[in-house]
Amino acid sequence: MPSDQESTQASFERDWLRFDREHVWHPYSSMTAPITAYPVRSAQGVRILLENGRELIDGMSSWWSAIHGYNHPVLNAALRHQLDDMAHVMFGGLTHKPAVRLAAHLIDLTPAPLQHVFFADSGSVAVEVAIKMAIQYWYAQGETERSKLLTIRNGYHGDTFAAMSVCDPVGGMHELFSGVLPKHIFTRAPQCRRDEDWSEIEIAELQQFLRSQAHEIAAVILEPIVQGAGGMRFYCPQYLRRVRELCDEHDVLLIADEIATGFGRTGRMFACEHADIAPDILCLGKALTGGYMTLAATLTTSRIAHGISASDPGVFMHGPTFMANPLACAVANANIDLLLQSDWQKHISDIETGLEQGLAPCREFPGVREVRVLGAIGVVELEHPVDMHWMPEQFVQRGVWVRPFRNLVYVMPPYIINADDLARLCAAIVEVVKVAAERLVM
Numbered sequence: 001m002p003s004d005q006e007s008t009q010a011s012f013e014r015d016w017l018r019f020d021r022e023h024v025w026h027p028y029s030s031m032t033a034p035i036t037a038y039p040v041r042s043a044q045g046v047r048i049l050l051e052n053g054r055e056l057i058d059g060m061s062s063w064w065s066a067i068h069g070y071n072h073p074v075l076n077a078a079l080r081h082q083l084d085d086m087a088h089v090m091f092g093g094l095t096h097k098p099a100v101r102l103a104a105h106l107i108d109l110t111p112a113p114l115q116h117v118f119f120a121d122s123g124s125v126a127v128e129v130a131i132k133m134a135i136q137y138w139y140a141q142g143e144t145e146r147s148k149l150l151t152i153r154n155g156y157h158g159d160t161f162a163a164m165s166v167c168d169p170v171g172g173m174h175e176l177f178s179g180v181l182p183k184h185i186f187t188r189a190p191q192c193r194r195d196e197d198w199s200e201i202e203i204a205e206l207q208q209f210l211r212s213q214a215h216e217i218a219a220v221i222l223e224p225i226v227q228g229a230g231g232m233r234f235y236c237p238q239y240l241r242r243v244r245e246l247c248d249e250h251d252v253l254l255i256a257d258e259i260a261t262g263f264g265r266t267g268r269m270f271a272c273e274h275a276d277i278a279p280d281i282l283c284l285g286k287a288l289t290g291g292y293m294t295l296a297a298t299l300t301t302s303r304i305a306h307g308i309s310a311s312d313p314g315v316f317m318h319g320p321t322f323m324a325n326p327l328a329c330a331v332a333n334a335n336i337d338l339l340l341q342s343d344w345q346k347h348i349s350d351i352e353t354g355l356e357q358g359l360a361p362c363r364e365f366p367g368v369r370e371v372r373v374l375g376a377i378g379v380v381e382l383e384h385p386v387d388m389h390w391m392p393e394q395f396v397q398r399g400v401w402v403r404p405f406r407n408l409v410y411v412m413p414p415y416i417i418n419a420d421d422l423a424r425l426c427a428a429i430v431e432v433v434k435v436a437a438e439r440l441v442m
């Protein structure tokens with residue numbers, strides 16, 4: 001007779017996937033008609049190993065984050081080392097080297113005016129913190145009217161309420177939560193691709209909003225150069241330069257959300273560098289810990305930090321329980337060291353070339369609207385939404401991990417991916433997109 005514990009263990013082994021389907025939410029999932037969640041046993045380098053023994057080449061970096069791949073010995077060692085000292089202590093009234101070292105790292109890497117760091121526990125919270133900083137800054141200046149945000153359509157800034165309120169009003173969740181979401185100002189998303197296409201018409205509407213409503217606008221918030229989960233759109237640096245100029249002209253703050261683009265993904269350490277601008281507030285997350293732990297950061301200038309501190313209530317009103325978690329900070333430090341020691345610019349530019357060549361055949365297929373590549377990001381935009389009960393399975397069968405959304409099949413592989421794996425990843429996309437096009441025609 002097995003003991004009770006053994007039989008519980010045995011029944012868990014038998015039933016855990018059913019339990020997962022029936023009881024565990026996954027991102028944007030249904031409890032009644034869930035799409036397949038593939039059971040993962042482990043991950044190593046650019047490979048995700050499924051429970052059934054199948055190996056997948058990772059095209060997603062676990063949503064922009066695992067830039068050095070999985071199970072990295074240096075990152076593992078950093079965590080183990082920190083664990084021997086402490087996993088966590090509260091950050092209220094206490095401090096520790098991992099956090100301070102990370103803050104110094106971030107101040108060093110980001111544009112010069114950014115001098116003060118707030119550690120948050122996820123990207124969405126970093127965006128909440130950024131918005132709160134902007135509003136509290138103006139409050140401290142006696143400008144209590146300044147509570148609106150101005151943003152561009154097709155944006156994505158996270159799933160918490162303030163972050164949701166600046167996500168794209170059509171693609172986002174505005175309708176569902178319209179009763180509770182604050183109303184902000186939306187302007188057309190930039191259409192320009194390269195600086196040569198530049199026309200002032202791009203910026204005319206945003207300029208008009210700033211002219212007429214600056215007195216009630218706390219900040220412009222946007223994702224620089226790459227709009228991620230709102231449509232995987234790339235836009236020209238000149239747009240960003242003009243936004244910076246107009247914000248200065250009208251004394252409105254600029255919040256750059258680099259949670260997806262930060263740490264090299266677009267070919268520059270931060271996407272703001274494409275336009276050579278510095279935001280007043282910068283949000284970082286995702287790749288910050290190399291995909292190991294949840295951690296985010298909001299950086300700001302001395303003007304804002306001192307402004308907030310100089311008047312009532314005299315403190316910045318935020319402080320999460322797990323703020324600056326030492327394990328997360330330690331692995332973030334090791335992650336940044338690894339990145340700086342690597343020839344990341346070359347890796348990204350090789351990936352860019354590989355994606356350009358590898359995805360190009362998709363341009364010929366019916367049902368493909370556009371193929372675009374920037375840095376280590378490759379996007380195949382289709383005419384129609386993807387069948388999420390069909391397409392992910394197609395990728396898994398071909399030994400790659402690609403998770404499309406809406407009408408977008410896109411990849412942002414770990415920077416360490418080699419040319420062969422990248423070619424296989426692209427070949428799988430070309431095949432699946434081709435079959436998808438044929439399915440539509442039939």
Ligand SMILES: *Cc1c(COP(=O)(O)O)cnc(C)c1O
Pocket residue numbers: 122123124125127156157158159223228229257258259260285286
């Ligand atoms: C992912 C993302 C967020 C939200 O980060 P979470 O860690 O998922 O809360 C915010 N902004 C951008 C641009 C993102 O890509």
